[in-house]
Amino acid sequence: MTLRLADLETAALPELEALFARNQVAPAQPAPFRGKLLRWLGTPGARHPLYRPAEALMFQRLPFGVDFARRRWFWQSPRLGVGHFSASLGPSRWRDTTALRLHYDDRLLPWALRARLYDEVKPLSDDLCLGIGGMDGARGHGDHFFFALYRSA
Numbered sequence: 001m002t003l004r005l006a007d008l009e010t011a012a013l014p015e016l017e018a019l020f021a022r023n024q025v026a027p028a029q030p031a032p033f034r035g036k037l038l039r040w041l042g043t044p045g046a047r048h049p050l051y052r053p054a055e056a057l058m059f060q061r062l063p064f065g066v067d068f069a070r071r072r073w074f075w076q077s078p079r080l081g082v083g084h085f086s087a088s089l090g091p092s093r094w095r096d097t098t099a100l101r102l103h104y105d106d107r108l109l110p111w112a113l114r115a116r117l118y119d120e121v122k123p124l125s126d127d128l129c130l131g132i133g134g135m136d137g138a139r140g141h142g143d144h145f146f147f148a149l150y151r152s153a
């Protein structure tokens with residue numbers, strides 16, 4: 001069965017957890033992907049009074065995405081890429097699986113911010129990825145929300 005964005009949008013939190021836990025990791029395609037916040041996690045970190053409003057603004061209200069070729073997050077347009085990252089395949093910090101780990105090294109971001117950023121992505125197909133967004137921290141504190149990345153035409 002090929003997963004679609006609509007499948008992720010309607011999936012309950014346990015279903016997203018099960019999908020992310022799969023040990024299969026396809027390589028991320030180099031094309032830009034659009035993003036969509038799917039579900040907030042019930043973790044203490046996700047309820048943090050400073051992080052939650054900032055993440056809601058950045059990932060619920062603003063159109064965002066990831067360009068794996070340029071290794072940048074973007075808002076509005078891929079041309080507006082910021083948040084340069086290094087990607088490495090390895091053990092997830094937050095789940096018992098393998099994931100594409102995104103570490104941020106963007107010199108344009110303030111050091112205090114880039115040192116705190118961390119995300120994990122699980123490419124599900126050439127056109128769809130499932131990710132966990134948050135901050136650089138242990139499970140329950142760093143993992144804040146599930147998001148989808150999808151290729152747009």
